[in-house]
Amino acid sequence: MKVKKLQLKNGYKRFFNLTIDLGDDPKRIIALVGPNGCGKSSVLDGMLFKNNAYKALGNKGQKTFEFHSLNKDPGFNHTSIEIEFIDGNFELIRNSNDLIQKQNTIFSFRSPYRYNSNLKVSQSKATTDIKENNYGATASSDLDDKMEENYRRLNIKYNRYLNEQDCTPSQAKAKIIGDLNNSLVNCLDLEIKSIGNIEAGEGTLYFKKNDHSVEFEFNVLSSGEKEVVDILLDLYLRQDEYDNTVFLIDEPELHINTSIQKKLLIEINKLIGENCQIWVATHSIGFLRALQEDLKNDCQIIEFKEDLKLASEIVTLKPMSLTRSNWQNIFKTALDDLSTLLAPQEIIYCEGSISRSLDEKMFNDIFSSKYHNSLFVSSLGKDDSQKYAGIALTVINKAFSGVKIKVVIDRDDNLEIPKDGTVEVRKLKRREFENYLYDIEIVEKTYPNLVLEKYKEICKDITNDDVKSKTKEFMALCGETDNKTFRLNLAEKLTEETEVFKELERIIFN
Numbered sequence: 093m094k095v096k097k098l099q100l101k102n103g104y105k106r107f108f109n110l111t112i113d114l115g116d117d118p119k120r121i122i123a124l125v126g127p128n129g130c131g132k133s134s135v136l137d138g139m140l141f142k143n144n145a146y147k148a149l150g151n152k153g154q155k156t157f158e159f160h161s162l163n164k165d166p167g168f169n170h171t172s173i174e175i176e177f178i179d180g181n182f183e184l185i186r187n188s189n190d191l192i193q194k195q196n197t198i199f200s201f202r203s204p205y206r207y208n209s210n211l212k213v214s215q216s217k218a219t220t221d222i223k224e225n226n227y228g229a230t231a232s233s234d235l236d237d238k239m240e241e242n243y244r245r246l247n248i249k250y251n252r253y254l255n256e257q258d259c260t261p262s263q264a265k266a267k268i269i270g271d272l273n274n275s276l277v278n279c280l281d282l283e284i285k286s287i288g289n290i291e292a293g294e295g296t297l298y299f300k301k302n303d304h305s306v307e308f309e310f311n312v313l314s315s316g317e318k319e320v321v322d323i324l325l326d327l328y329l330r331q332d333e334y335d336n337t338v339f340l341i342d343e344p345e346l347h348i349n350t351s352i353q354k355k356l357l358i359e360i361n362k363l364i365g366e367n368c369q370i371w372v373a374t375h376s377i378g379f380l381r382a383l384q385e386d387l388k389n390d391c392q393i394i395e396f397k398e399d400l401k402l403a404s405e406i407v408t409l410k411p412m413s414l415t416r417s418n419w420q421n422i423f424k425t426a427l428d429d430l431s432t433l434l435a436p437q438e439i440i441y442c443e444g445s446i447s448r449s450l451d452e453k454m455f456n457d458i459f460s461s462k463y464h465n466s467l468f469v470s471s472l473g474k475d476d477s478q479k480y481a482g483i484a485l486t487v488i489n490k491a492f493s494g495v496k497i498k499v500v501i502d503r504d505d506n507l508e509i510p511k512d513g514t515v516e517v518r519k520l521k522r523r524e525f526e527n528y529l530y531d532i533e534i535v536e537k538t539y540p541n542l543v544l545e546k547y548k549e550i551c552k553d554i555t556n557d558d559v560k561s562k563t564k565e566f567m568a569l570c571g572e573t574d575n576k577t578f579r580l581n582l583a584e585k586l587t588e589e590t591e592v593f594k595e596l597e598r599i600i601f602n
Contacts, residue, residue, distance in 0.1 A: 093185070093198065093336045094118045094178050094369040098139065102172040103162030105134040111408040112394055118178070119392040119411075121361065123383055124373045125422050126396030132373035133232040136201070136340045138173050139371075140231055142182055143199050145170035150201070150230035159231070162403065196225040197334050202326065203229035203236040204343035208318040211239055211310040213295030219244050223333040232342050239322050243297065245329050246272075246287055275324045275363055279355045280317055297321070316348045320356055327363040335365040345376040353378020358386055377423070384419055395422055437465035438496035440600065442525075450576060451525060454583035455500075462588060463601060500600055518600050526560040529582050531592045537585040539570045 098112045112135065114122065124132040140149060141160055148154055161168035175182040182198075189195040219241060220226055229236035246268070254264040265287065273283045285307050286298040297310040313321065323344055330337075341360070345353040353376045364370060372379065383391045392411035395418075400407055412418050442451050455468035498516045502524040522528060531554055536542055550565050551557055559566070563575065572578040586593055 093338055093367060095175060095338055095371070096178055097176040098135070099174040100135070100138045100172070101174070102168065103165070104138050104172055105160060105162060106131050107134065107162065107402050108404055109406040110402060113408055113410050114392055115411070118369070119390055120369055121383070121387055121391040122369065122371045123379070123391055123393050124371065124396065125375060125380070125393055127375065127398060130396035130398070131402055132396060133342050136342055136371060136373060137232050139175060139199060139338070139340060140201060142170050142173040142175055144230065146186060147196055148230055149196070149199060149225045150228040150234065151226055152230040152234040155231055194223055194333065197223050197337050199340055200225065200330060200334050200337050201229060201340045202323065202342065202344065203232050203234050205229070205235045206319060206322055207235055207237055208239045208322050211243060211296045213240060213243060213290050214293065216290050217244070219248065222329060238326055242325050242329055243295070246325065247290065249329065250287060272325065272328050275328065275359045276321065278359055279320050279324070279352055282317060316352065319348055320352065323356065324359060324363065327360060331363065331365065334368070336367045337365070338369045338371060339364055341370065341372045343373055345374060345379055350376070350378040354382040357382040361387060361390070380423060388414060393422065436467035436495060438467070438498060440466055440468045441497070441499040442468050442470060450579055454529070454579065457583050458586050458593065498600070520599060521595065522555045523558065524560060526563070527554055527557070528592050528596055529579065529586065530554070530559045530566055533590055533592055534582050534586050535566070535570065537590070538581050542570065
């Protein structure tokens with residue numbers, strides 16, 4: 093089951109008249125992205141409003157026209173919402189599902205407010221069939237407290253399997269817990285070891301970590317871990333009955349860090365049946381990364397841009413083209429002001445191999461403490477850098493719009509750079525970087541037992557001599573055998589109070 097067009101008309105919530113048109117071949121995953129308050133959750137509420145006119149999902153009660161109507165119209169109703177699936181409109185689909193007693197499984201919904209601070213079931217009690225869909229949130233603003241109900245369902249699933257397969261309790265637990273753990277361990281360093289025993293006063297899930305020798309209860313988990321367990325358990329329990337369903341999930345990433353967010357969406361996609369569709373409202377970096385890299389062929393992105401006049405104009409949104417620039421825009425929205433914190437204020441282009449630049453590392457080590465918003469990046473080697481630097485600088489300048497670009501070159505080098513004034517060239521006063529690194533001030537500070545006379549025999553003019561070609565002689569004088577270690581040791585002593593640091597600082601930054 094897949095939605096291909098949704099219309100929210102006549103002033104539904106924050107929309108004057110909004111259409112989301114996914115085309116004739118809608119994808120499996122529909123991601124609604126945009127800043128807080130843009131209307132993502134309202135889209136999901138619109139589909140629930142249509143469905144709940146026939147049978148309310150969840151048990152939190154129906155919302156009045158004051159919740160659903162932009163103009164607070166008492167006569168506002170579900171006819172202002174039109175949902176077109178691949179196989180027909182909502183009414184047709186509901187009538188078809190009614191014939192097989194699955195009319196309440198068209199949608200499955202999780203709100204962003206999932207509260208799971210405690211799981212301790214003290215007595216057994218009957219639960220309704222999961223396909224009745226009558227427990228949990230009814231709208232995006234509701235608390236979605238399904239964990240205890242789903243724990244009871246997990247026990248029922250275990251007992252049913254135990255009886256039907258005529259197997260031992262340990263075999264039944266291995267099967268039921270094992271299937272769920274297949275998803276859980278892919279998201280967390282965590283797996284369920286036991287579903288407890290309600291009659292024995294142990295009505296909770298018990299977990300094990302690789303680095304933890306003792307099993308521990310659900311209540312000990314962090315908020316993020318509880319979120320992941322809650323979501324995956326719910327989807328796992330719905331696999332049999334919700335095999336032709338549109339899953340509506342509002343901000344499932346709350347309390348979960350970025351790396352786990354990405355893994356979670358991938359596991360959600362695995363748990364949901366082949367004939368199902370996922371609508372997810374999100375602005376998380378982890379989910380966007382999963383959509384961009386792992387699920388790119390299965391997703392459509394609906395972007396809610398800040399300049400849309402959704403409350404006053406007729407608007408049709410279609411899936412965005414998955415181009416680099418569009419991805420950049422939605423990641424910028426997800427990062428918000430953090431994007432300026434993560435990007436350097438200036439990039440300084442220096443000589444060195446791209447794959448293993450000692451110059452790059454040394455420059456960053458020397459200046460990162462005082463100039464933490466500046467990033468040194470390596471060019472190619474000297475010959476290649478002269479040939480390709482102009483192209484590289486142009487690319488860097490466009491890729492990092494708004495970031496200051498500089499290039500540091502040796503005293504006797506020339507470099508073609510963009511002519512638009514966006515790149516500054518800083519020439520060293522000495523022959524090359526090694527003429528600063530091998531300065532007697534730095535060498536003596538690094539190797540205090542240095543024989544000064546021997547140093548003077550190797551280096552007569554630190555400003556103009558080709559000292560780089562004498563690196564092996566300097567290493568032998570200092571008792572070093574590894575070039576990389578030698579240079580990094582010197583760079584470590586090129587600190588703010590040295591005259592060499594001050595001279596380089598004036599050239600590069602002032």
